[in-house]
Amino acid sequence: MNRHFRRIFYVFCCGFVALVGVLAYWQVYAKQRLADNPNNGLQSKRELQAPRGLILARDGQTVLAKSVKSGKDYKRVYPQGALYSNVVGYWSQRYGATGIELTQNSNLSGNAEPRTLDELLNQLSGGPQPGDNVELTLDPRLQKLSYDLIKNSSSGKGAIVAINPKTGEILALASYPSYDPNNIDQNFKKIQKNPNDLLLDRATQGLYPPGSTMKVITAAAALKKGVKPTDVFNDPGYYYPMGSGYAVTNYKGASYGNVTFQKALDLSINVIFAKVAVEYVGAKALYDMAKNFGFGDSYNDLPLQITPSSVGPPPSKWDKNYLATAAFGQAQVQATPFEMAMVAATVANDGIMMKPRIIKEVRSPEGVLLEKTHPSVDHRVLDASTAQTLNQMMQSVVTQGDAGAAKIPGVTVAGKTGTAETPSGAPDAWFISFAPANDPKIAVAVLVHNGGDSETNAVPLAQKVMQQALKENL
Amino acid sequence: MARRATLPMILALAITFVGFFTLIFVKGITSPPLAYGAAYAGVLLGLYILVRIMLPHADALLLPIVTLLTGVGLVMIFRLTYDVRGIENLATTQVVWILIGSAAMLLVILLFRNYERLLEYKYLIGIVAILFMASVATPLGYEVNGARLWLHLGPVNIQPSEFAKIALIIFYAGYLADKREVMAATSRSFLGMQIPALKYFGPVAVVWGASLLLLVVENDLGDSLLFFAVPLLMLYVATGRMAYIVLGGILFGIGAYAAYNLFGHVQLRVIAWLNPWPHAQDQCCYQVVQSLFNIADGGITGTGLGEGFAQTIPDVQTDFIFASVASELGLLGASALLLVFLAFVYRGIKIAMLATDPAAKLLAFGLTAMFALQTLIIVGGVTKAIPLTGVTLPFVSYGGSSIVGNFILTGLLLVISEHAGKQHAAARDEYYAGGEEYAG
Numbered sequence: 001m002n003r004h005f006r007r008i009f010y011v012f013c014c015g016f017v018a019l020v021g022v023l024a025y026w027q028v029y030a031k032q033r034l035a036d037n038p039n040n041g042l043q044s045k046r047e048l049q050a051p052r053g054l055i056l057a058r059d060g061q062t063v064l065a066k067s068v069k070s071g072k073d074y075k076r077v078y079p080q081g082a083l084y085s086n087v088v089g090y091w092s093q094r095y096g097a098t099g100i101e102l103t104q105n106s107n108l109s110g111n112a113e114p115r116t117l118d119e120l121l122n123q124l125s126g127g128p129q130p131g132d133n134v135e136l137t138l139d140p141r142l143q144k145l146s147y148d149l150i151k152n153s154s155s156g157k158g159a160i161v162a163i164n165p166k167t168g169e170i171l172a173l174a175s176y177p178s179y180d181p182n183n184i185d186q187n188f189k190k191i192q193k194n195p196n197d198l199l200l201d202r203a204t205q206g207l208y209p210p211g212s213t214m215k216v217i218t219a220a221a222a223l224k225k226g227v228k229p230t231d232v233f234n235d236p237g238y239y240y241p242m243g244s245g246y247a248v249t250n251y252k253g254a255s256y257g258n259v260t261f262q263k264a265l266d267l268s269i270n271v272i273f274a275k276v277a278v279e280y281v282g283a284k285a286l287y288d289m290a291k292n293f294g295f296g297d298s299y300n301d302l303p304l305q306i307t308p309s310s311v312g313p314p315p316s317k318w319d320k321n322y323l324a325t326a327a328f329g330q331a332q333v334q335a336t337p338f339e340m341a342m343v344a345a346t347v348a349n350d351g352i353m354m355k356p357r358i359i360k361e362v363r364s365p366e367g368v369l370l371e372k373t374h375p376s377v378d379h380r381v382l383d384a385s386t387a388q389t390l391n392q393m394m395q396s397v398v399t400q401g402d403a404g405a406a407k408i409p410g411v412t413v414a415g416k417t418g419t420a421e422t423p424s425g426a427p428d429a430w431f432i433s434f435a436p437a438n439d440p441k442i443a444v445a446v447l448v449h450n451g452g453d454s455e456t457n458a459v460p461l462a463q464k465v466m467q468q469a470l471k472e473n474l
Numbered sequence: 475m476a477r478r479a480t481l482p483m484i485l486a487l488a489i490t491f492v493g494f495f496t497l498i499f500v501k502g503i504t505s506p507p508l509a510y511g512a513a514y515a516g517v518l519l520g521l522y523i524l525v526r527i528m529l530p531h532a533d534a535l536l537l538p539i540v541t542l543l544t545g546v547g548l549v550m551i552f553r554l555t556y557d558v559r560g561i562e563n564l565a566t567t568q569v570v571w572i573l574i575g576s577a578a579m580l581l582v583i584l585l586f587r588n589y590e591r592l593l594e595y596k597y598l599i600g601i602v603a604i605l606f607m608a609s610v611a612t613p614l615g616y617e618v619n620g621a622r623l624w625l626h627l628g629p630v631n632i633q634p635s636e637f638a639k640i641a642l643i644i645f646y647a648g649y650l651a652d653k654r655e656v657m658a659a660t661s662r663s664f665l666g667m668q669i670p671a672l673k674y675f676g677p678v679a680v681v682w683g684a685s686l687l688l689l690v691v692e693n694d695l696g697d698s699l700l701f702f703a704v705p706l707l708m709l710y711v712a713t714g715r716m717a718y719i720v721l722g723g724i725l726f727g728i729g730a731y732a733a734y735n736l737f738g739h740v741q742l743r744v745i746a747w748l749n750p751w752p753h754a755q756d757q758c759c760y761q762v763v764q765s766l767f768n769i770a771d772g773g774i775t776g777t778g779l780g781e782g783f784a785q786t787i788p789d790v791q792t793d794f795i796f797a798s799v800a801s802e803l804g805l806l807g808a809s810a811l812l813l814v815f816l817a818f819v820y821r822g823i824k825i826a827m828l829a830t831d832p833a834a835k836l837l838a839f840g841l842t843a844m845f846a847l848q849t850l851i852i853v854g855g856v857t858k859a860i861p862l863t864g865v866t867l868p869f870v871s872y873g874g875s876s877i878v879g880n881f882i883l884t885g886l887l888l889v890i891s892e893h894a895g896k897q898h899a900a901a902r903d904e905y906y907a908g909g910e911e912y913a914g
Contacts (some may be wrong), residue, residue, distance in 0.1 A: 001711050001712070001714075001826075001832070001835055001836075001839075002827045003714075004710060004711040004714055005711060005823050005826050005827050005835075005839055006823075006827075008707060008710075008711065008823075008839075008843065009819070009820070009823045012816070012819055012843075012846045012850070013816065015846075015850045015854075016812050016813075016815070016816045016850070018859065019812060019850065019853050019854060019857065019859060020805075020809045020812060022854070022857045022858075022859040023769065023800060023805050023808055023809065023857060024805055026766060026769045026770045026857060027769060027770060027772055027773050027774060027800065027804065027805040028773070028774060028805065030770060031770045031771075031773055034766060034767055034770035034771075035770060035771070037751070037754070037767070039751075039754035039755060039763065039767075040767045041786070042767055042768065042771050042783045042786070045783050045786075046783070
């Protein structure tokens with residue numbers, strides 16, 4: 001019998017070895033796959049037991065999100081409420097996470113690779129790991145001002161984006177109306193049902209016809225094709241792109257006669273821009289220029305969800321009517337305020353687009369600097385002389401044209417207005433601008449959705465934001 | 475045969491205490507009543523010393539292994555239930571069961587030091603075991619989670635199958651020891667395999683069939699598997715005929731196919747085994763999916779005692795307790811625990827090999843095989859290596875009947891070991907001028 005006992009014992013041994021193998025499969029090989037399973041709630045349970053990192057504004061003082069002990073677990077608190085929620089997002093056990101809370105989760109939750117001795121020891125001991133602190137590029141005063149300006153605007157709906165053209169730092173990214181991310185678990189359903197689209201960040205995800213602000217891109221394409229600001233065009237008050245049929249007209253049916261290309265930008269003359277686009281630029285060149293300025297890009301390096309702006313179908317599908325209307329930002333052209341701010345910033349920075357940045361730095365809970373972002377060039381959009389010409393043309397819009405309300409005493413300001421027709425309601429009021437024009441420190445895009453004409457409803461808002469930014473010397 | 479194992483015994487108790495103090499430190503909880511801890515340590519140490527005195531030739535390592543397993547179980551049960559409303563005193567209840575188990579073990583040692591007496595009553599024991607299992611069909615029995623396995627006896631609830639399996643192994647051992655020679659003799663051959671005469675199978679087949687039928691009716695898949703496989707293994711070792719294993723395999727295939735087609739709950743178990751992921755939130759698969767999440771969460775070194783989330787597994791303290799060990803102690807800790815189980819199996823097989831009379835050999839082997847299979851079945855189940863069938867993890871899981879049954883099992887192994895040890899010592903004394911073997 002002993003021989004058989006031994007045999008069976010070996011079989012049992014094999015069974016135990018196999019079980020260790022199965023354990024190793026789950027605990028080593030399949031560990032990450034199971035941790036990522038959407039039904040696996042263990043990670044979020046663990047995350048509740050350790051404080052998440054702080055989210056701070058660029059001053060390092062203004063707290064945008066923090067974790068507060070509540071009973072056994074930690075609770076996420078947003079002291080600034082709705083003011084930053086479009087950027088910071090929310091972090092919920094039930095509804096997931098959005099914004100910086102989502103994209104910076106590995107830093108905030110302390111799940112990133114340990115980078116300080118404290119973190120390493122903490123991870124080895126398996127104890128709850130406090131998250132790292134994330135500092136944003138947003139300036140608290142500029143953000144507050146922008147938010148309040150939209151809130152008190154003619155329609156009370158819209159967005160303001162402010163960027164440092166030389167560094168790519170986003171200084172303000174305000175959207176109104178927005179939501180209070182505090183107690184999101186209880187309030188989420190109510191926020192979601194609100195007819196005002198509270199969860200939509202109008203600055204980065206709202207798509208609006210850019211109207212005449214698009215003329216900056218059309219003008220850039222025209223300059224590249226050899227059109228000069230001094231070239232004279234005739235405006236009889238209408239233009240038939242196809243020779244007959246549909247006619248482009250000017251805002252409020254105006255006609256301007258013989259005017260320079262510069263004047264056409266100053267006064268935002270649709271007829272001349274349509275003519276220039278059809279007869280000098282062409283569909284492909286306009287499309288390529290828009291693409292070069294960032295249309296179609298979702299800016300994946302930026303830890304924010306950016307909806308790509310669009311000039312509609314590919315240029316091979318455009319007829320002359322489409323091209324003519326796309327030239328002044330109608331047709332199916334749609335842009336986010338963020339994209340139009342990037343356009344202004346690129347012209348301001350001598351035609352070089354900087355990589356946009358929202359994260360300034362990441363620090364451990366003890367204050368050790370772990371990550372710091374630096375200015376970096378994304379790509380050159382315009383050669384320096386074209387950019388300089390366009391810069392001067394945009395200065396003229398403020399000094400000679402329809403954007404006089406953008407003037408700041410002692411500072412040269414450049415800009416372009418936009419009053420875009422919308423499918424419903426009053427037109428969208430746009431203004432994109434930068435200052436000081438000879439040494440730009442701030443580029444701003446203002447959108448007031450259904451706000452009315454640009455001159456009175458968008459330009460003054462941008463002027464205040466630029467003035468504040470220059471005063472702060474950001 | 476290891477004769478002394480004081481050091482392993484102290485080590486086992488020390489590990490248990492370190493576990494408790496870690497928990498108290500990590501969780502910042504007030505300790506369970508110290509009296510219970512002292513009672514646990516005192517009783518097992520006392521048991522160890524008593525057994526050393528009463529059975530000086532018996533395997534001394536079995537009790538330290540039992541102490542370690544019950545200790546790990548207690549720590550985990552306490553950790554998993556101390557803050558759960560309604561079951562916060564489960565660990566102290568388990569201590570009481572360990573005390574009762576220890577008493578039962580002493581009783582077994584006192585009454586059955588001459589286990590031959592036990593084997594003489596094999597038919598009676600077999601019949602009583604079957605009747606005891608059938609008793610859950612009476613109004614005294616009741617259902618838990620769709621399986622009617624429990625018996626109300628006054629203030630306590632008993633799971634008769636936990637005791638019946640030991641009784642049946644006694645029956646099989648006694649019967650097979652008597653008849654093994656005639657059963658090994660072959661009269662015909664079929665497909666090249668030697669087929670033994672069938673007439674000696676009557677009693678075994680009746681008891682085997684009756685016990686399986688009862689378990690299937692009671693919806694107890696895990697115990698069905700044990701009651702099926704252990705007698706087959708005993709038959710194999712008793713006769714040395716591989717044919718029994720092959721025949722058993724064929725029968726198992728047929729039975730499993732029939733059960734799959736007949737019972738909806740068997741189909742659900744198979745779904746939960748093959749691909750539980752799409753049903754992670756459904757009743758069929760929630761438990762096993764949570765088990766795997768927790769096991770994976772442990773990684774190589776574990777989350778640390780008290781830092782895991784195994785409480786997300788429903789009823790984790792009984793059948794799924796191994797998942798909590800794997801989660802909090804990791805691959806290393808769980809493998810170490812499996813090694814401790816293997817050590818018990820090794821000692822059991824060793825006892826069977828050293829025993830001299832066939833009935834004792836078969837009994838020791840049967841008990842050990844059941845212990846080993848039960849461990850493999852439940853650990854395989856919670857790790858999804860095989861379909862999940864609910865049995866307890868011996869000595870570790872919460873459960874009174876299981877604890878007491880396994881103490882009785884250990885008691886029987888000890889008396890067999892004592893008997894063999896005594897004979898070996900006597901034989902040795904004849905040939906050598908006395909020599910003592912030490913271990914530990």
